[in-house]
Amino acid sequence: xxxxxxxxxxxxxxxxxxxxxxxxxxxxxxxxxxxxxxxxxxxxxxxxxxxxxxxxxxxxxxxxxxxxxxxxxxxxxxxxxxxxxxxxxxxxxxxxxxxxxxxxxxxxxxxxxxxxxxxxxxxxxxxxxxxxxxxxxxxxxxxxxxxxxxxxxxxxxxxxxxxxxxxxxxxxxxxxxxxxxxxxxxxxxxxxxxxxxxxxxxxxxxxxxxxxxxxxxxxxxxxxxxxxxxxxxxxxxxxxxxxxxxxxxxxxxxxxxxxxxxxxxxxxxxxxxxxxxxxxxxxxxxxxxxxxxxxxxxxxxxxxxxxxxxxxxxxxxxxxxxxxxxxxxxxxxxxxxxxxxxxxxxxxxxxxxxxxxxxxxxxxxxxxxxxxxxxxxxxxxxxxxxxxxxxxxxxxxxxxxxxxxxxxxxxxxxxxxxxxxxxxxxxxxxxxxxxxxxxxxxxxxxxxxxxxxxxxxxxxxxxxxxxxxxxxxxxxxxxxxxxxxxxxxxxxxxxxxxxxxxxxxxxxxxxxxxxxxxxxxxxxxxxxxxxxxxxxxxxxxxxxxxxxxxxxxxxxxxxxxxxxxxxxxxxxxxxxxxxxxxxxxxxxxxxxxxxxxxxxxxxxxxxxxxxxxxxxxxxxxxxxxxxxxxxxxxxxxxxxxxxxxxxxxxxxxxxxxxxxxxxxxxxxxxxxxxxxxxxxxxxxxxxxxxxxxx
Numbered sequence: 001x002x003x004x005x006x007x008x009x010x011x012x013x014x015x016x017x018x019x020x021x022x023x024x025x026x027x028x029x030x031x032x033x034x035x036x037x038x039x040x041x042x043x044x045x046x047x048x049x050x051x052x053x054x055x056x057x058x059x060x061x062x063x064x065x066x067x068x069x070x071x072x073x074x075x076x077x078x079x080x081x082x083x084x085x086x087x088x089x090x091x092x093x094x095x096x097x098x099x100x101x102x103x104x105x106x107x108x109x110x111x112x113x114x115x116x117x118x119x120x121x122x123x124x125x126x127x128x129x130x131x132x133x134x135x136x137x138x139x140x141x142x143x144x145x146x147x148x149x150x151x152x153x154x155x156x157x158x159x160x161x162x163x164x165x166x167x168x169x170x171x172x173x174x175x176x177x178x179x180x181x182x183x184x185x186x187x188x189x190x191x192x193x194x195x196x197x198x199x200x201x202x203x204x205x206x207x208x209x210x211x212x213x214x215x216x217x218x219x220x221x222x223x224x225x226x227x228x229x230x231x232x233x234x235x236x237x238x239x240x241x242x243x244x245x246x247x248x249x250x251x252x253x254x255x256x257x258x259x260x261x262x263x264x265x266x267x268x269x270x271x272x273x274x275x276x277x278x279x280x281x282x283x284x285x286x287x288x289x290x291x292x293x294x295x296x297x298x299x300x301x302x303x304x305x306x307x308x309x310x311x312x313x314x315x316x317x318x319x320x321x322x323x324x325x326x327x328x329x330x331x332x333x334x335x336x337x338x339x340x341x342x343x344x345x346x347x348x349x350x351x352x353x354x355x356x357x358x359x360x361x362x363x364x365x366x367x368x369x370x371x372x373x374x375x376x377x378x379x380x381x382x383x384x385x386x387x388x389x390x391x392x393x394x395x396x397x398x399x400x401x402x403x404x405x406x407x408x409x410x411x412x413x414x415x416x417x418x419x420x421x422x423x424x425x426x427x428x429x430x431x432x433x434x435x436x437x438x439x440x441x442x443x444x445x446x447x448x449x450x451x452x453x454x455x456x457x458x459x460x461x462x463x464x465x466x467x468x469x470x471x472x473x474x475x476x477x478x479x480x481x482x483x484x485x486x487x488x489x490x491x492x493x494x495x496x497x498x499x500x501x502x503x504x505x506x507x508x509x510x511x512x513x514x515x516x517x518x519x520x521x522x523x524x525x526x527x528x529x530x531x532x533x534x535x536x537x538x539x540x541x542x543x544x545x546x547x548x549x550x551x552x553x554x555x556x557x558x559x560x561x562x563x564x565x566x567x568x569x570x571x572x573x574x575x576x577x578x579x580x581x582x583x584x585x586x587x588x589x590x591x592x593x594x595x596x597x598x599x600x601x602x603x604x605x606x607x608x609x610x611x612x613x614x615x616x617x618x619x620x621x622x623x624x625x626x627x628x629x630x631x632x633x634x635x636x637x638x639x640x641x642x643x644x645x646x647x648x649x650x651x652x653x654x655x656x657x658x659x660x661x662x663x664x665x666x667x668x669x670x671x672x673x674x675x676x677x678x679x680x681x682x683x684x685x686x687x688x689x690x691x692x693x694x
Contacts, residue, residue: 007045018152075171081312112278131147136541167231229250291320294316324353327379348382358385361382375395378400391462459645517543526548619649
């Protein structure tokens, strides 16, 4: 047998054993035999590299080192799902689906919602050619080398495999995760050598996928469950699959790791039974889960139901109730964010919650402290649900100690001493010293350099802090004036507040070269990224893109009046006023001009936008609570786009108070006192003529 023939034989043999082990849960050979065969193949490929096949199992061993991850655009956007925690919301979702399909029969597919990292894999002619992270849903990081280390993921699919032929080009999506047993193994090893323990499996998986050395990634046995198939129709125009059920079955036949826990349900009651069944059974699984995903089964019905701006109307995620623990509130630490918002953080006696040691929890704002009636030294209940940061949810008044002390909210900024302000209708207190308050300035730079903005990730938190401490940068425009001479040799030692350990940030020549190269490369970021990077309050990625689509250039945006700003889709009074205030500041305008001089992109592609109508003309509105179909900005924008006016408080001038879930009792009481009509979300939609959802 020639070396080339042996390489082909070993590749096929090892691929078969991999499929048996990960898809069929059986094995014809022991680990020792498998490893011997893999080593033989590795040695042959080193000796005869030209004979190495693209789907070689040795790709799973890793060994590729990437200096950075290129950005790739998703052929199909990776949208997030709407969340719910109650059966009532599920019934409302089912009602919306039934109305949207005009009482046509439909089915649901229920799948466990795994707690990991969303991944997208592209196959061409049966070969895995690209793997990417979700990113912002439109674009993500190309982590193909790392994804190839997932042993349950096929690197090549035979064209005739399964009862349905494999398309020439298709995409699969799934959840990459670190199995609980592997997480425990890694932490045991880290504990033995005195390294800090990994916080939780999800963060560990996310960090592992972003490691630059795929060899190190391969040492952590990441896995992946596939849950979605995407492809263009075949040449005849016929869809490859007609239901989600068909795609799951085909993916399994093609060798993909599909969780066997999914179920088809014909009624919402069956869906709830499935949810209740897995509420306890999920803890028996080898990975973390935090809910159930419910999807309409037929793809033609999914297309008919369509999408909102953020999520599909044909799917929803039911989240299980958060796990809770009780502990003692020892102190309050006040943090100042990028916009100047002062947020109280509860400093707690460490407690184990959802597999993580919790020392801090959010108290949100002064209103929340008052609502909870919490005092220092109280026993409090802490929950960790869909949020990354735990939150204090209630107080055990029966255990209030004699030395409990009322919490006095500060009147001055804890960082710079500037008197705090509180705008009408706002829950937060703010530090108005936005240019010179140290944490605001630090956060402003961190926002500017992030990947979704200017993507200068060579500058991390510590490096930015060092530049600020040395007075080399005051605002982000200063980054583009930095020189090699200013940076080379900079050094400072910091103490980590969490661990108490010290770390040193030092700028050697290689570090300086990386920073200056990243800054220069950032000049090619599109105008929408630049606009987002400026950190204008309420202007997120999506809003920035819509502003660029509407105005086309920074010059046009800077001179726009309030009426023109309100004409932009999904831009309500709050965003419009924030833009006007920001561009009215001479220092901000000067920063823009300096960035322009540095050759940043200030021109985009203008798109024609059509106003929605004037069905609300002459009417005034205020809202309270949360809504199933709108977030706060979408609701404000919908009012403005249809000719209505948003008021800041309940008064005799108010025509309608829109009342949602968890409505503010003071607004409702005042509206009743003044006989102001109160409407719900469905009635508001009816006013807009939206009969499909009303």
